Amino acid sequence: MYLDFLFFLTMKRLILIDDHKLLRKGISAYITEKSDWIISAEAESLSELDSVIRKINAETKASQGSSEDIIVAIVDLQLKDSPGDFSGGFQAVKILLSHGIPSVIFSSHDTGTCVERAMSAEVGARGFVSKVSDEKMLLTAIDAVADGNLFVQPDLVSAMLEKRSLFSALTKREQEVTNLIAEGLTNLQIAEKLNIKLTTLENYISIIYAKFGCKDRLELLEKLK
Numbered sequence: 532m533y534l535d536f537l538f539f540l541t542m543k544r545l546i547l548i549d550d551h552k553l554l555r556k557g558i559s560a561y562i563t564e565k566s567d568w569i570i571s572a573e574a575e576s577l578s579e580l581d582s583v584i585r586k587i588n589a590e591t592k593a594s595q596g597s598s599e600d601i602i603v604a605i606v607d608l609q610l611k612d613s614p615g616d617f618s619g620g621f622q623a624v625k626i627l628l629s630h631g632i633p634s635v636i637f638s639s640h641d642t643g644t645c646v647e648r649a650m651s652a653e654v655g656a657r658g659f660v661s662k663v664s665d666e667k668m669l670l671t672a673i674d675a676v677a678d679g680n681l682f683v684q685p686d687l688v689s690a691m692l693e694k695r696s697l698f699s700a701l702t703k704r705e706q707e708v709t710n711l712i713a714e715g716l717t718n719l720q721i722a723e724k725l726n727i728k729l730t731t732l733e734n735y736i737s738i739i740y741a742k743f744g745c746k747d748r749l750e751l752l753e754k755l756k
Contacts, residue, residue, distance in 0.1 A: 543677065544571040544590070546583060546604040546632065548623055550611040551575075554662075558605065558637075561666040568673065571602070576611040577619040584630055601677050602631075605669070606656075608638040608645065617645065617714045621654045633657040635672045635682070643690035644713040644755040646683060647698070650691070658682040694755065700742050708735045712748065713755045 545568050547555045552575070559570045571590060572583040591600055604627045606620055613619030617640060624634045635658035636649045649656040658672040661684055668684060675682035683691065698706050704725075711721045722732040736748075745751045 542600045543568045544587070544600055544602045545569065545673070546571060546587065546602065546627070547573045548580070548583075548604060548610065548620075549573075549575065549607040549637070550609065551607075558666065558669070562670065565666075566670055566674075568670075577623055578612050580623055580626055584626075584632075587632070588630075603673050603677050604632050604634040605637050605673070606634045608636060608640050608649070617648075618716075621649065624649070624654050624656050628655045633676050635660060635669070635676055637669055638662060641684075641687055641690075642713065642755055643687075643692075643694035644710065646687050646691040647694050648710050648713075650681070650683065659687060660684045661687060697743065697754070701739065705735055705739050705742070708732065709739055709751075709755070712736075712739075712751060 543566075545562060547558060547570060549555050549558075555573055555575075559573075562568050562570060572586050574580055574583045587602060591602075604623075606623050606627070608617040608620035610619035610623065620636070620638070624636070627634050634656050636656045637660050638645070639662040641659070641661035641663070646659050648654060649659055657676040658681065660669045660672045660682075664684055672682040672684070698709070701709060707725065708721060711724060716724065718729060718732055718736070722729045725732070740746065740751060743751055743754050745754060
């Protein structure tokens, strides 16, 4: 009976993706002490993600037949190889999801716009927790996502809903531009990413300012907090 139990033992494994080594150590220490989750892999940049996924796949293959693994990733939005914007974190979530691994965003960039984008169908995060919260909240989110649920830190929900209301007045293209502005991209970077002329982008931005009642980028960013 005891051997049968071991045969079907469920392994709960975490991937940590954050560019702050001390923070990863702190999370690892808390998770190890307070839960039955195991830290299986860590990364500080998007470029390291391929090796992390290979490691996870190898571990899963090695344990096949002796355990049924549950894997969740904790992902910061701003990674080492994309310090100026959040594209690295969002891309990491997409890549992990393509391998069947759900993600909880753990970030200090916790504006309604960031939460809305992270939890969108385009990006696909399953949870969002602010770094100003405590580790207990993060563990709650991890457990919820492992059970197949969505989890957004309660005090971030109202901000997300407020931004959803503001965004309803924008066209799809205007929403894309607004999200990229919120991520910190310059006008030139946004134009290149969307493959449009700089003058066309400037027209979009003027319309966005008018709809949000802003006169410049600084005021828009304040509204997007």
